[in-house]
Amino acid sequence: MPERSIGGIRKVGHRTIDGVWRMGVATRFFLLTLLHSGICLRRPHLVIREIFSAGVLSLIIIVVSGLFVGMVLGLQGYETLQTYGSEEALGILVALSLVRELGPVVAALLFASRAGSAITAEIGLMKATEQIAAMEMMAVDPIARVVAPRFWGAVISMPLLAALFSAMGIFGGYLVGVVMIGVDDGAFWSQMQSAVDFREDILNGVIKSVVFGVAVTAVALFEGYDAPPTAEGVSRATTRTVVTSSLAILALDFVLTALMFRGV
Amino acid sequence: MERTTLDLWVGLFVVAGIAALVFLAMRVGNIGTFDTAKTYAVTAKFGNIGGLKVRAPVKSAGVVVGRVGEIRFNTQAYQAEVVLNIGNQYKFPVDTSASIMTSGLLGEQYIALEAGAEEKMLAQGDDLKITQGAVVLENLIGQFLYNKADEPTTPAK
Numbered sequence: 001m002p003e004r005s006i007g008g009i010r011k012v013g014h015r016t017i018d019g020v021w022r023m024g025v026a027t028r029f030f031l032l033t034l035l036h037s038g039i040c041l042r043r044p045h046l047v048i049r050e051i052f053s054a055g056v057l058s059l060i061i062i063v064v065s066g067l068f069v070g071m072v073l074g075l076q077g078y079e080t081l082q083t084y085g086s087e088e089a090l091g092i093l094v095a096l097s098l099v100r101e102l103g104p105v106v107a108a109l110l111f112a113s114r115a116g117s118a119i120t121a122e123i124g125l126m127k128a129t130e131q132i133a134a135m136e137m138m139a140v141d142p143i144a145r146v147v148a149p150r151f152w153g154a155v156i157s158m159p160l161l162a163a164l165f166s167a168m169g170i171f172g173g174y175l176v177g178v179v180m181i182g183v184d185d186g187a188f189w190s191q192m193q194s195a196v197d198f199r200e201d202i203l204n205g206v207i208k209s210v211v212f213g214v215a216v217t218a219v220a221l222f223e224g225y226d227a228p229p230t231a232e233g234v235s236r237a238t239t240r241t242v243v244t245s246s247l248a249i250l251a252l253d254f255v256l257t258a259l260m261f262r263g264v
Numbered sequence: 265m266e267r268t269t270l271d272l273w274v275g276l277f278v279v280a281g282i283a284a285l286v287f288l289a290m291r292v293g294n295i296g297t298f299d300t301a302k303t304y305a306v307t308a309k310f311g312n313i314g315g316l317k318v319r320a321p322v323k324s325a326g327v328v329v330g331r332v333g334e335i336r337f338n339t340q341a342y343q344a345e346v347v348l349n350i351g352n353q354y355k356f357p358v359d360t361s362a363s364i365m366t367s368g369l370l371g372e373q374y375i376a377l378e379a380g381a382e383e384k385m386l387a388q389g390d391d392l393k394i395t396q397g398a399v400v401l402e403n404l405i406g407q408f409l410y411n412k413a414d415e416p417t418t419p420a421k
Contacts, residue, residue, distance in 0.1 A: 160281025167284035
């Protein structure tokens, strides 16, 4: 009996040490990426290529989901607001919920599953097919050549995608609220403008999306670089990227919201 | 993919993203509504500010002429001291009165300025002498009940 319980405690200790060790490796990897970012300035085309694969290729899913989220917000918001006879506040509801929360968070979640998983799979496969080892043999630093451009490409894309998501969502809310249901056009925009503050709401939303972009990309890059070089290892790493970065987005969102919006 | 097409797509993407940000800032947010314009600050003391918030609008005749800059508690007068930032293009007489109003039944609270008749205009750092605080619903109900109790009772049917 004591043997077994000691074994259990030992397992807990092993897990803890393992977790802390992995976290340390991930932090070192992240710092190393930042340290080797100089190449992105010397060869900007590497970054442009990554903006294409992370940002441009995610455009369709971001734009379409933004539109639909906004339209649903318009419908649901109208249903609730009309009970209080304040349909004109629909603009405020749609704009604030999109700019503050849904824009950065949902765009980041989509980004994690669309671009984050692709980054992990790509780097994991590069490792499995020994391309990374080959680079090292040729004295090309894989972190500078492969990892850093992907990091900056994705970090630049994320706030742009979130802004597009919010703008499309507000347009969707406008379509449903004003064009379809018939809320007053002027009241929709003017109430929105009086309630949405540039610094408090829009800038904080942009800050959130930058933080999420860094988190998602750092997780995706590390998982790819750390993946066991087998088919199963890559598939597991891809799954872990999506799960870990989604959880990180939601947890970070809570922390950032608590810091930013304290209700004056 | 060819380099020029790639550049074109990335360029389009970046321009669209920045355009979305500008749209959010100009059309959705309140940037450009004389936020950046020059203002002068006057203070007003209120017995009760109710739910007035910093950045709440200051209106005169329903037109927004400024915003609430700061709200603090004056420990000498035991009153709330509100700093109003009023746009430089709006000049008010020194005997202007300020009262805290609510827009709509459940709307946000704002400060309404009622212009006075003096020749002298308000300047930076001046005090508004005539103020009326927010209406507290509980007091109103209390007053109503008190008046009700005073009325002669109607004869029972």
